[in-house]
Amino acid sequence: MDFIGHGNTVIQERKMNSSEARQLVEKTKQIPISSRVARECIDLAYGFFTPLIGFMNSATLNSVCQEMKLIDGTLWPIPILMDIDKSTIDKNNLKVGEKVILSYEGVPLALMDIEEIYQYEKQKIAQAVLGTTEKKHPGVMMIDQWMDYFIAGPIQLMNEPHFQPPFDRFWFTPLQLHKIFKEKNWKRIVAHQTRNVPHTGHEWLMKGAWFSANGDLSVEKLKTGILVSCIIGPKRIGDYIDEAILLTQQELNDSAYFNPDIHMVSFVLWDMRYAGPKEAILHAIIRSNLGCTHHMFGRDHAGVGSYYDPYDAHRIFDEIPEGSLSIKAIRLLEWFYCPICQEVTYSGLCGHTKERQNFSGTMIRSIIQDKVQPTRLLMRPEVFQTMMQSAEQYGFGSPFCNEKYLKERRPIFILSPVSK
Amino acid sequence: MNKIPINIWINESRYQQLCQSGLEGMTKEVLAGMKVLQIFCTEEQKDLLLKRYPQAKYDQSTTKSIELLPAEFKENLFNRIVEKKSLDVITELL
Numbered sequence: 001m002d003f004i005g006h007g008n009t010v011i012q013e014r015k016m017n018s019s020e021a022r023q024l025v026e027k028t029k030q031i032p033i034s035s036r037v038a039r040e041c042i043d044l045a046y047g048f049f050t051p052l053i054g055f056m057n058s059a060t061l062n063s064v065c066q067e068m069k070l071i072d073g074t075l076w077p078i079p080i081l082m083d084i085d086k087s088t089i090d091k092n093n094l095k096v097g098e099k100v101i102l103s104y105e106g107v108p109l110a111l112m113d114i115e116e117i118y119q120y121e122k123q124k125i126a127q128a129v130l131g132t133t134e135k136k137h138p139g140v141m142m143i144d145q146w147m148d149y150f151i152a153g154p155i156q157l158m159n160e161p162h163f164q165p166p167f168d169r170f171w172f173t174p175l176q177l178h179k180i181f182k183e184k185n186w187k188r189i190v191a192h193q194t195r196n197v198p199h200t201g202h203e204w205l206m207k208g209a210w211f212s213a214n215g216d217l218s219v220e221k222l223k224t225g226i227l228v229s230c231i232i233g234p235k236r237i238g239d240y241i242d243e244a245i246l247l248t249q250q251e252l253n254d255s256a257y258f259n260p261d262i263h264m265v266s267f268v269l270w271d272m273r274y275a276g277p278k279e280a281i282l283h284a285i286i287r288s289n290l291g292c293t294h295h296m297f298g299r300d301h302a303g304v305g306s307y308y309d310p311y312d313a314h315r316i317f318d319e320i321p322e323g324s325l326s327i328k329a330i331r332l333l334e335w336f337y338c339p340i341c342q343e344v345t346y347s348g349l350c351g352h353t354k355e356r357q358n359f360s361g362t363m364i365r366s367i368i369q370d371k372v373q374p375t376r377l378l379m380r381p382e383v384f385q386t387m388m389q390s391a392e393q394y395g396f397g398s399p400f401c402n403e404k405y406l407k408e409r410r411p412i413f414i415l416s417p418v419s420k
Numbered sequence: 421m422n423k424i425p426i427n428i429w430i431n432e433s434r435y436q437q438l439c440q441s442g443l444e445g446m447t448k449e450v451l452a453g454m455k456v457l458q459i460f461c462t463e464e465q466k467d468l469l470l471k472r473y474p475q476a477k478y479d480q481s482t483t484k485s486i487e488l489l490p491a492e493f494k495e496n497l498f499n500r501i502v503e504k505k506s507l508d509v510i511t512e513l514l
Contacts, residue, residue, distance in 0.1 A: 200452070237475055238475050238477075238488060337451060337452040339449070344452070357450060357451045357452065358482050358483075359451070360451075360479060360481075360482040360483045360487075362477055362479040362482070362483065362487045362488065363427065363450075363451060363479065363482070363483050363485070363487060365487065365488060366427060366429070366487040366488055366489075367429045367454060369488060369490075369491055370428070370429040370491055370494055371491060372429040372430070372431045372434075372454075373431065374452075374454060375452050375453040375454055377452035377453055378451060378452040378453070378454060
């Protein structure tokens with residue numbers, strides 16, 4: 001059975017069998033790729049970026065930057081590019097029309113049919129996508145660090161990644177998720193994007209979105225599910241460790257704060273650009289490829305600093321042409337604790353505006369860093385316990401990334417050697 | 421004027437220590453029942469702390485407080501408060 005993704009395109013996996021891969025290794029040039037490009041190769045190959053089948057050429061890049069569309073008119077907000085330096089091009093005498101193996105940490109990962117090798121002004125990309133060229137914006141910083149050339153063309157996975165525990169429990173490709181949703185008989189699936197250990201504000205964000213998504217459907221036999229779709233990508237000091245994010249999100253399910261019949265946890269490999277509204281569109285596209293019908297967007301989605309208004313990522317959905325997305329945005333205000341109501345409540349509903357106590361992610365991190373267990377109204381005790389266990393097991397004693405974790409953490413995935 | 425808070429989170433054992441120092445009345449509940457003891461800094465002290473502890477952060481958007489200071493620094497701060505029976509300790513720790 002075909003599953004349809006963004007742009008009304010059938011989701012297809014692009015991968016070859018191991019004997020084909022072995023034959024290619026003997027006769028094909030290999031070039032090294034960065035960890036970001038490796039993650040995006042995997043995304044492209046499994047259909048997370050449907051309808052894209054490879055890294056963008058200059059015409060597509062231009063179209064995405066100027067019109068937020070692919071050449072065929074499909075909505076697409078953020079370029080997917082492979083950067084390369086001149087010396088790699090020259091040393092390998094790379095030419096349009098030939099095939100090249102993209103190898104990650106010395107192991108073949110994917111094959112590219114080279115369609116174009118080109119240059120493009122990086123500042124133009126930053127301005128178009130992020131709305132700024134200020135170097136302190138992390139997305140600008142990322143683009144700025146890219147090498148000076150881009151290489152474009154369709155890719156095919158030669159070597160499937162083996163996800164390591166605990167990631168293996170949560171790795172589902174778009175096709176796998178479509179099948180799971182079908183088996184579960186979920187008719188509506190609302191995506192919750194996160195890079196956080198959940199506090200009760202996050203929990204209620206998901207619960208509120210579930211009510212919105214379920215809407216007019218029957219409540220006697222539930223057919224709406226929540227997909228917690230964690231973003232796994234590069235980390236910075238002070239971020240929650242990836243393992244704690246996944247395991248604590250799952251803990252909400254294991255401890256039945258969510259009915260296990262309507263909740264599951266997965267992840268997407270993605271390097272955040274912090275592009276605010278444009279990134280919100282991309283997140284919606286990716287989740288539509290996973291089979292989600294709804295995507296929740298809270299305050300300041302994918303934003304950073306004061307580059308975007310906290311609700312820009314809501315408003316952009318009013319600006320895109322109708323029918324250009326097959327997923328609906330659920331726009332949410334904040335959940336907070338009200339000491340008068342003595343409960344976690346919603347800013348659109350509770351009138352105790354002066355008394356409200358906002359959930360500050362930074363403040364919660366500070367409580368955890370002080371090794372003080374939050375109250376159960378703030379964080380479920382099982383979540384706290386799982387987080388601290390993850391800290392011991394994976395985080396060298398801390399649930400937050402530190403230098404040791406960044407340097408010595410276990411890899412998320414490994415690649416088996418492709419022997420000749 | 422000292423106006424920028426550092427939040428020291430208070431668990432059971434810290435609360436008992438505060439009771440012994442007669443400072444339990446200085447705590448307040450800020451977030452879903454979480455007790456906190458607030459020590460106030462000047463703008464200059466805030467800048468100094470952020471420079472000394474680069475992972476620390478001034479949370480401008482919600483709490484307007486200095487967060488993510490190392491646990492050891494906050495532990496020292498708390499111990500000094502209990503020892504001195506006073507919240508006026510920030511200057512001597514900088």
